[in-house]
Amino acid sequence: MNPIARLFGWAALVFGLLYFFIPLxxxxxxxxxxxxxxxxxxxxxxxxxxxxxxxxFGYSVLMALVTIVIGVLIVVPTAFWVRLKMPWxxxxxxxxxxxxxxIPAIVIVFGYIRLYNTSSWLPMTGSVMGxxxxxxxxxxxxxxxxxxxxxxxxxxxxxxxxxxxxxQSLGAGWGTIxxxxxxxxxxxxVLSGAxxxxxxxxxxxxxxxxxxxxxxxxxxxxIGANKPYExxxxxxxxxxxxxxxxxxxxxxTRFSKHTRAQN
Numbered sequence: 001m002n003p004i005a006r007l008f009g010w011a012a013l014v015f016g017l018l019y020f021f022i023p024l025x026x027x028x029x030x031x032x033x034x035x036x037x038x039x040x041x042x043x044x045x046x047x048x049x050x051x052x053x054x055x056x057f058g059y060s061v062l063m064a065l066v067t068i069v070i071g072v073l074i075v076v077p078t079a080f081w082v083r084l085k086m087p088w089x090x091x092x093x094x095x096x097x098x099x100x101x102x103i104p105a106i107v108i109v110f111g112y113i114r115l116y117n118t119s120s121w122l123p124m125t126g127s128v129m130g131x132x133x134x135x136x137x138x139x140x141x142x143x144x145x146x147x148x149x150x151x152x153x154x155x156x157x158x159x160x161x162x163x164x165x166x167x168q169s170l171g172a173g174w175g176t177i178x179x180x181x182x183x184x185x186x187x188x189x190v191l192s193g194a195x196x197x198x199x200x201x202x203x204x205x206x207x208x209x210x211x212x213x214x215x216x217x218x219x220x221x222x223i224g225a226n227k228p229y230e231x232x233x234x235x236x237x238x239x240x241x242x243x244x245x246x247x248x249x250x251x252x253t254r255f256s257k258h259t260r261a262q263n
Contacts, residue, residue: 024239031232043233052219053234060208060216063132064201067139068194071147074140076190079151080182083160097148100141105206108138113210131211138207143200147193154189155182195245202241 034042047053082090100108112134116124124130160182167177183190208215220238224231 027232028236031229031236034229043229044237047223047230047233047237056214056216056219057202059214060202063136063139063215064198066136067143067201068197070136070140071143071193071197072190075144075147075151075193076183076186077178079148079155080160080178083152083155084164093148094152097144101145105138105142105204106210108141109207109210112138125211131213135207135211135213135215138211139197139201139204142204142207143193143197146196146200150189150193150196151186154186158182158185192249195249199242199245203238 029039031043032039032041034040034046078093082093113125114120116122116130116134118126124134163181163185164177167181172181202216203220204215205217205221209218209221220231220234223234
């Protein structure tokens with residue numbers, strides 16, 4: 001490689017790291033200054049000990065798990081069927097799954113409120129359970145681009161047609177094929193999409209706030225408007241959760257590659 005090009009590459013890398021880590025360092029440092037004159041974890045202790053934090057974080061974790069289940073049940077059969085029987089429909093399905101990236105979440109939630117309010121044909125917002133279901137489906141829509149692409153990428157690495165034909169020749173039904181053959185072979189891809197979905201749900205604000213649900217995103221906003229140090233501690237915690245999800249994706253991917261290499 002040209003020495004000048006190599007030098008330019010290292011300079012760009014160092015600049016990117018500094019651009020990323022200097023603000024993060026300032027954020028962490030300020031979150032530790034809740035006690036005058038010394039660094040402490042007081043802000044983190046107050047946040048973690050706050051009953052509202054525990055309730056909202058627990059609620060968002062539960063909604064994230066529900067969203068992941070709904071996403072897997074929708075995306076895996078769809079991506080499998082498109083790849084096996086309807087390859088001509090793949091561009092259209094990809095276009096549909098990309099729509100949540102260009103349609104703002106506020107448009108989606110106002111559409112939900114307009115269609116499913118208490119005076120509509122299906123008054124889902126009239127009950128807590130109905131609103132929770134509506135929120136879960138809203139989260140599923142927001143995570144759809146990431147979940148679908150993760151699963152579709154996983155399906156590209158296996159011979160779907162051969163596996164399906166072999167299973168059918170042994171008398172397996174479609175449920176068995178999906179649950180016991182296809183899903184285990186794309187499990188790493190599904191987990192990648194699941195971790196991304198988890199990170200999206202934990203930090204999402206618009207849907208939960210406008211549907212008036214006790215989620216973690218609105219709690220972050222309320223704390224940020226009323227507290228000096230706790231919002232920075234919450235930001236660090238949210239950042240850590242997101243990066244933990246990304247690290248789990250890398251860990252699962254490497255473990256899968258190592259297992260395949262041994263086999």
